[in-house]
Amino acid sequence: MSGLVIDDVSMTFELPDGGKVEALKNINLDINEGELMSVLGPSGCGKTTLLNILAGFLAPTGGKVALAGNHVTGPSSERGMVFQQGALFEWMNVSKNIGFGPSMAGVDQGTINAKVNELLGIVGLQDFGEKMIYELSGGMQQRVALARCLANDPDVILMDEPLGALDALTREKMQSLVLDIWKETGKTIILITHSVEEALLLGERLLVMAPRPGRVHTEYRLPFAELGVGADLREVKQHADFGPKRDEILNMIWDMEEEIMGRTETA
Amino acid sequence: MGQEILDLLVSTFWMILGIAGIFAIYLAISAGCWFVHSLFTRNRAGTGYGSLKTVTFGDESSVVANRIASIAAVVAVFVLWGVATGSNLLPFTLPQPFTGDTQFEYTAVNPAGDTDTGMVFVRVHAFGEEGVEKPEGKDGGDGFAKDDIVVVAERRSKVLRVQNNDEGGKEDGFRVTHVNGQPISSDSPVTYSDATVEMTGKGSLFIKPDTGWTMEALYLPPPEQVWKRFWQLNAEGYQNVGLWENVFWSLIRVVVGFGLGCLFGIPLGFAMGLNSWMRGWFDPIVEFMRPVPPLALIPLVIIWFGIGEQGKISLLFLAALWIMTIAARAGVSGVNISKVHAAYSLGATKRQILSKVILPNSLPEIFTGARVAMGVCWGTVVAAELVAAEKGAGKMIIAASKFQLTDIVIVGIILIGIIGYMIDIMMRQAENFLVPWKGRG
Ligand SMILES: Nc1ncnc2c1ncn2[C@@H]1O[C@H](COP(=O)(O)OP(=O)(O)O)[C@@H](O)[C@H]1O
Ligand SMILES: [Mg+2]
DSSP: OOSEEEEEEEEEEEOTTSOEEEEEEEEEEEEOTTOEEEEEOOTTSSHHHHHHHHHTSSOOSEEEEEETTEEOOSOOTTEEEEOSSSOSOTTSBHHHHHTHHHHHTTOOHHHHHHHHHHHHHHTTOGGGTTSBGGGSOHHHHHHHHHHHHHHTOOSEEEEESTTTTSOHHHHHHHHHHHHHHHHHHOOEEEEEOSOHHHHHHTOSEEEEEETTTTEEEEEEEOSHHHHHTTSOHHHHTTSTTHHHHHHHHHHHHHHHHHHHHHHHHHO | OHHHHHHHHHHHHHHHHHHHHHHHHHHHHHHHHHHHHHHHHTTOOOOSGGGGOSOOTTOGGGOOOOHHHHHHHHHHHHHHHHHHHTOTTSSOOSOOOOOEEEEEEEEEEOTTSOEEEEEEEEEEEOTTOOSOOOOOOOOSOSSSSOOEEEEEETTOOEEEOGGGGSTTTTSTTOEEEEETTEEOBTTBOEEOSSEEEEEOTTSOEEEEEOOOSSOOTTTSOOHHHHHHHHHHHHHHOBTTBOHHHHHHHHHHHHHHHHHHHHHHHHHHHHHHHHOHHHHHHHHHHHHHHTTSOGGGGHHHHHHHHTTSHHHHHHHHHHHHHHHHHHHHHHHHHTSOHHHHHHHHHTTOOHHHIIIIIIHHHHHHHHHHHHHHHHHHHHHHHHHHHHHSOSSSHHHHHHHHHHTTOHHHHHHHHHHHHHHHHHHHHHHHHHHHHHOTTTTOO
């Protein structure tokens, strides 16, 4: 029981006007240690809500979450989080950002420095330790966010559309980086994305969610993440199964979006 | 009530005309300078990326202050000032009031019907000049009308009974009929190049040297007089208080009041940003005090604290307090929630979140507030000193105004402006140094 267990989690938001939104309904998932899972779904299907519950920022209205048998009741350094953007500390340089977790925990400076240098190497920012955050490009900033999360050595890494704001080329490099880190560190990673290709590449498991109420629609087990480690992702995309899978999932999401549109139009 | 409103509307109308006139003059000068400037830059291509833009009208980023225009504008203000006040630094000014010696001839008729002429020698001296000697004149003269001598200050006028020293001048029927050969009576004055001569109802002459078009130093002294006064104040002070001592006292009050405002306002703002009870508790008072201008508190502060330092510092404290509270509260509310979430996920405690995330994150807002607060405090301290103080920039100008020493008032106003500007520049530099990430999050 060292994985992440999501046991019948539901989340209902009460709106100020008295209405209710079932952001999540009866989600059940077992995520094994070291698993790489991507989550896909039309916007508003509860992906961020689910991640916030896993991180401990929200308490679910039903069910519970447990990591390695321990009930999740709040944020903790065992569950690291990588946000889309704007979560770095602009008032600190790159090294200070990366070393934030250990220094909050009171680790001695020598150890922190060694750790930070190692991580700078891993994310490819060797010479940028002294730079301020606002001097970096968007892609570099996400590398820092990843390194900062890794510095705490969390059991689970939660990512909410971490690459969403990056351009296509930078994004591809970052995808390789995520795969490398996953393989090297063996961490459990849950990654939300709204790119179908990214979900296919960065998910041993791919969860497609559906909205209203937010629920798991379909789950896939995919070989591409394993194939992509240390390889050229463009070649992985040439894999015979990749195209058909992508089209299948695209159609699925397309249908969901149409259904939502139809429902709002008739409503 | 209706009449008052009408008066208000009428004076507003005249103000519109006056303001439009002043703007028109200033803009005409601006247009002239621009034209001259464009003659010099016409054949010179601009450099840099901006010069290649074809769309500049409506593109805010392509509008950069033209520094030559700024310099010309400041010079223009000084020139206008000099022209209007008859500065002797300028080769041309508005016509100045007459000073120096002048004379005119009057013709008198005695009761017997004889006529004779006499001269009036007038010496017009600068206003405020003392110990002016009388001009020389031929006293006597050949007939019964004797010459007269008069001394008058520029722009002032003087009544002169020229007939007093004339033979038979005090008899009935003796009267002055002409000045410089032109007939004069109580409703037709005589004007010549240097002065106007009027006649009073009782037949005396009323001498008004030409007043020119320039402003009187009492209303607006010429620049060089202000400059001289500045150096004099710098050396001697005013009413036994040095110029810089006055400035120092104003500044120290601002610094102490502003410091106290920060000391209490920032924690208060944090408390309001972090805790629902505190927000609810302080919301009414903050929202109530925010729109009350600090100047409105001056009477109350004087009643409570008298005119001592405590009163002025309390006032500045109150002026800064609400601004800093609101700035700090905005700084806390403005924190991107993902930064806080990230910090919690990285294992930070509440205390660490406060000191390592919320505090630095709110610094840009706090600095913006501090700049505003400094400006308000500087304005408030001067106003408070106008009302009650023994030392200070405001005290100096109000004391000088009581003796109509307009040049001191203007020295004070210019210094107050320059110091306020320097405070703002210093705050901006401090901001660039301490919160370099501002606006680049
Ligand atoms: N704090 C909240 N209060 C009310 N409704 C919310 C709140 N957060 C999310 N929701 C609603 O829950 C649903 C799921 O939101 P979210 O998890 O952000 O979706 P996703 O990340 O998949 O786009 C949406 O309908 C959203 O409007
Ligand atoms: Mg989302």
